[in-house]
Amino acid sequence: MKLLTANMKMADVVHSNYLLMPVISRFGIPLGFGENTVKAVCREHGIDVEFFLAIANAFSSEHYFPEKKLQAFNVLMIVAYLQKTHKYYIETEVPLIERLLREFIQHHSADKKNLTLIKTFFLEYKKELLAHLDREETTTFPYIKQVYHLFHERHATREERKALSRYSMKVYEEEHSDIDAKLYDLKNILIKYVHGDEMHEVYNEIIFELFRLEKDIQDHTRIENTILMPLVGEMESELFHAPRKKTAAMQSIEHLEPPPTRMPAATLQAQIAATGFRNQEVLTERETEVLRLVACGDLNKQIADKLSISLHTVISHRKNITRKLQIKTVAGLTIYALLNGLISSRDIS
Secondary structure (H helix, E strand, O other): OOOOOOOOEHHHHHHHOHHHHHHHHHOOOOOOOOOOEHHHHHHHOOOOHHHHHHHHHHHHOOOOOOHHHHOOOOHHHHHHHHHHHHHHHHHHHHHHHHHHHHHHHHHOOOOHHHHHHHHHHHHHHHHHHHHHHHHHHHHHHHHHHHHHHHHOOOOOOHHHHHHHOOOOHHHHHHHOOOOOHHHHHHHHHHHHHOOOOOOHHHHHHHHHHHHHHHHHHHHHHHHHHHHHHHHHHHHHHHHHOOOOOOOHHHHOOOOOOOOOOOOOOOOHHHHHHHHOOOOOOOOOHHHHHHHHHHHOOOOHHHHHHHHOOOHHHHHHHHHHHHHHHOOOOHHHHHHHHHHOOOOOHHHOO
16 A cells, blocks of 8 residues: 655545544544645644654554654654544444444344344453553553653652652553454454344444454554553663663664564455355364353363363363364353354353
């Protein structure tokens, strides 16, 4: 995909990728660009044009991620963008998916029980996502802002340094769980096991929005992991450890390692063809037994005891189940087992 430039018309940016509209909105830029260029629109709204282009290009192309360029931006600028992304998830995208699911269930005459299970699955994911975002808003981002100001304050007291050293980006890294596994499972279950004959337009819209949210969260997490955490970690090293020269990451943007590559996102139709309707490997009888017990809430040791097999064998079976079904979470496997009649709701502990 051709990179966006400062001299492009902002309207052409939208034409090049309409999924950029929420990103543009996060910068506080309203529609109605006229014939103005990206540079002119950004200047009008007081936005750093290079930062806007870096985010927009990163969002448009997974092969492009300007770590070196973003390293030159103010940490607070990155935090402000991430906070606007949080607001978009909380106020726009998650409520939209929830409304669509409610509408689909309400007007779908068949499978209401199973669809209600899927809605419950999404609400559990929503709860986890909101808790993750709240943790960043109430703990991580305020900490980063304090570190930034302390780093640029030449006369910071020992007490100030000590107070901040109780938290660190190392702690954040340990807490920073992967929040897309359940989203992937929900999307996969809908594609494979729910019939969209009725309300097919709403059904397709739900899946489309889940793909869009998944990609947005992946880009959001990528900025946090590969840009924000290393930058703040460098400031922490200067503040809380023995004085030393700034590392290459702080002094120069030329020595950064390239970001890890990811598989390019396909179109919705291609994704469905790739994950939803290809020939699925059949579970063995033993794998099905293990799946039933997992879905019923048994731990690996309990499963090993009940089936008189080793713990290692249970773990091997679970890996095969995940690989074959392409469902990563226990909650997702439980929904799968319920939808396919392997267990009933009474079996769940």
